[in-house]
Amino acid sequence: MAVLVAGHAVDDLYQGAVPALVPFLVLERGYGYLAVAGITVAATLLSSVVQPLFGWLTDRRPMPWLVPLGMTLAGVGVGLAGLSDSYVLTWLAIALSGLGVAAYHPEAARLARRVARDSHVGMSWFSVGGNVGFALGPVLVTPVLAFGGLAWSPLLAVPALVGGACTTVALRGVHSAGSAAGVRAGTDDWGQFSRLTVVIIARSVVTFGLGTFLALWVTSRVGGGPAAGAAALVVLFGAGAASTLLGGVLAGRFGRVRVLRVSYAVAIPAVAGVALVPGPAVYVMVALTAVSLYVPFSLHVTLGQDYLPNRLGTAGGVTLGLAVSVGGLGSPVVGAVAGATNLQWGLLSLVLMPVVAWVAARGLRSPRCELEPR
Template identity: 65%
Template structure:
C-alpha cells in the first residue's frame, strides 16, 4: 500500500480549500456587492483563525491519538466553503468560511504526525506529502474560477467534492498507519528531549521565509504588468514551489536537513534580489529561482521541528505548518503600504532582508541528536 501518496492526496484535498477562499472573493464582490473590507474579513476568517487554532490542535493530538480527525476535518473544510457560497447572509458566510479554516487547522497536526510515521524517516517521502499541499493550494483557483464563472455561486456545493474524494482516498492509509503506530507505541515510547530554544529559532526562520513568499505571491503578478504576463509569473512561482519541495527532500537525504536549509536560504538572497532588480522578462528567471530556494526547505521545516520536539510532534506540526507560515502573511499589508508610499519595485526590494535573516538563523540550527 502506498501510504505516503495517499496521505499526499489528502493533503492536496484539504489545502485546496486554503486556495479556494481567495478564489471566491471576486464572485462575492460581483454577486453580493461586498466591499474590500467585507471580503478581507472573510479571507481573514479562514487564514488567521486557521493559523491561531492549528497549534491548539497540535497540543490535543500530542495528548490523544485522533486519526479519525483527518477525514472529519477534510469534510468540515469542504462543507464550510460549499455552504459559504450559497448563503446570502454575510454573517453566515463568514461563519461558514471560518468553519472551513477550522477544518484545515484540525487536519495538519495529526496528518503531519501520521505522515512522519508512514515516511519512516525518509525526507524524500515527507517532501511528497508536503508537495500535496502545495499542489492543492495552487490548483484551487484553476478549478474554482471556471466553475463559478459558468454556474455562479449556486454551484459552490460542488466544491465539497474534493474533500469527500480526499477523505475516501486517505482513509485506508490512515487505518494502516494508525495500526502500525499502535504496535510501535506498545514496544516503547518515543525518546529524546525537547529542544525549545532551537525550535523557536526554527519558527522564526519559517516566519521570515513566509514573509518573502507571501510578498512575492501577492505582488509579483502586478509587478510583471498583470494580465497574461502576471499569470505567467504566478505559474512560474507556483511551479517552482512544487519542484523545490521535492528537490529539498532529495538534497536533505544526501546532505542533511540543516545543510540543505542553509544552502537554500543562501541562494534565495540573490534570487529575491534579482526579482526586484532584473529588467522585464529576465525577472522570471529569478522568480523561478526564488520559488525553488524558498520551497526546498519546506518539508524539512516540519520534520526538523518534530525532531526538535520529539515528545510534542503534534505541536511541532501545528506551528511549522500553520502558525509560523500564516504569521508571515501578516506582513503582506506592510509590503503593500511600502508599495503605495514608494514603488512596487522598492517594496519587493525590501523583501531581500528576510532571506538574509532566515539564512543567519538557519546557520545556528543543528541536526537534533535523537536517542
C-alpha cells in the first residue's frame, strides 16, 4: 500500500501540474480562455476515452506493469509541454500525459482495493496519495517555471522517471499475487453505478473548472501575481487531500451514501462563495469548497467497486478516470461563459454542478454486498 500511495501521488502530481502551467502559458504565449480550456481538454480527452479499456483489460488479467508505465508517460508528457511554441504540439504533449494517467488508474485501484482488504480508510489513504499529488503539482511547477520559464519544463518529468523506476522494482511479483486473489461475490448493479457516475461527473466539472481558472481568478481578486493564484491551488488541493482521508473515517461512522449527500449539499454555497466573496476571504471559501468536494472522493471508488463487485478494474477506471475526465470537458463551457461575460460569471456557472450531484446522490443506496448506516 505504501508503494501504491506514493505512486498515486507521483502520477496525480501531473494532473495538478496542468492547471499550474496555465498562468505561464498565458504569460509567455498569450493564450486566451478558450485556448487554456483546450489544454485542460488535452489532459482529459484520451484519458476519458481509453481508461475504461484499460479497466476492462485489467479485469481479465492483472497488468501491474501499467502502473509504472502510466506514471512515466504522465510525467514525460508534461515535461515536453513547454518545449515548442506550437499550440498543437503543446496540446499533444499534454494529451500524452493524459494517456499515462489513463493507463495508471484502473490497475492501481484494483491492486489498492485488494491490499486494503476492502477497508474504507485503506482506500482513503490510496486516494489521499493522489490528492497530495494534485496539491504538489503547483508546488513543483511554479518555482521551476517562474525561474526558468517554459523552457525548463523537462525538469518536471524527473519525479515520474524516478517514481516509475522505483515502482517497477517494488512491484516485482505482484502479478502472481494478483492472479491468486479470489473473485468477489455479488451481482453487478449497473443502475446504481450509472447514478454514481453522474455524481462523479458533476463533481469533476467543478474541480476541473476551478483547477483551470481559479489561479487566474484569485490573482485578479487579491493581486500578488502568479504566486497568489498558485497559493489558491495549494489550498484547494491541500485541503482536499486532508478531506479525502476524513471521508473514510466519516463513512465508517455515518455511511458512505449519507456522507455523499451532505457533502454535496455543502458544496452548493461553498462554490458560490468562491466567485462572490471579496478579498483574501476567498481562500476560506476555496478551503470549504475543497472539503465538500474531496470528502466523497475515495467513497466514489469503493462504492463503484461494490456496485460492480465482479469488475473492480472497470469500476476503478470509471470512478477514477472516465467520469473524472469527462468532467474536464466542461472547462470549455466555463471558458466560453467567461469570454462572453467575465470570469466571475464563468465560475458562478459551476454552482449548478453540486446541485446535480446532490440530486443524483439522493437516489443512491448502500451496496447489496454491505450493510452500513443509511
